[in-house]
Amino acid sequence: MPSFVVHGLIPLLLILALRLAPPKVALATLPFTWLPDLDFWLGIHRATTSNVFILLPTLYLWWRWREAEPQRAQYAGIATLYLASHLIMDMFAGGIVPFWPLWDYTVFWHFLIRINTQTGERDVTNDPGTHEGAPQVVEWFTWLSPVEAAMLAVTAVAVVGTLGWRWYRQGGQLPGFLASEDEG
Numbered sequence: 071m072p073s074f075v076v077h078g079l080i081p082l083l084l085i086l087a088l089r090l091a092p093p094k095v096a097l098a099t100l101p102f103t104w105l106p107d108l109d110f111w112l113g114i115h116r117a118t119t120s121n122v123f124i125l126l127p128t129l130y131l132w133w134r135w136r137e138a139e140p141q142r143a144q145y146a147g148i149a150t151l152y153l154a155s156h157l158i159m160d161m162f163a164g165g166i167v168p169f170w171p172l173w174d175y176t177v178f179w180h181f182l183i184r185i186n187t188q189t190g191e192r193d194v195t196n197d198p199g200t201h202e203g204a205p206q207v208v209e210w211f212t213w214l215s216p217v218e219a220a221m222l223a224v225t226a227v228a229v230v231g232t233l234g235w236r237w238y239r240q241g242g243q244l245p246g247f248l249a250s251e252d253e254g
């Protein structure tokens with residue numbers, strides 16, 4: 071299952087790299103990326119808030135504002151992208167019930183490649199499918215795996231290093247990290 075690190079970093083970095091929105095918008099709407107996991111506490115995990123209907127409110131706002139208020143529309147559009155990214159990632163990691171509560175079936179795509187360290191042999195698993203009901207919740211959920219701790223560490227070094235360097239170059243002034251790209 072993708073952890074909060076993967077759900078946060080992957081869409082955030084894509085939105086910034088593809089210049090879909092300025093950093094200010096990408097960061098302000100970032101919490102939407104974790105919203106589908108509310109159903110861990112409320113209702114049925116991977117169903118109650120992990121379905122396509124959760125996209126509708128922000129999608130509607132984007133559509134409504136896109137001509138008259140493009141700046142507000144951008145916030146709604148990016149929020150929709152965050153929500154959609156969560157659903158897609160969860161589909162590849164256990165599955166979601168995309169049309170809950172209308173259709174109580176999990177949709178999943180189990181895809182992985184393993185390499186035998188002794189023989190070099192490759193083992194590809196490609197298993198898309200559906201099953202009735204929500205996915206099983208494991209007893210011990212890996213909230214942070216070693217790989218994700220590594221991603222966080224690299225991100226922290228990059229952010230702190232870059233901001234520190236800019237702060238030093240600007241003679242002790244706080245870098246306009248969020249505002250500088252705004253007009254670009």
Ligand SMILES: [Zn+2]
Binds near residue numbers: 106107120156160
């Ligand atoms: Zn999730």
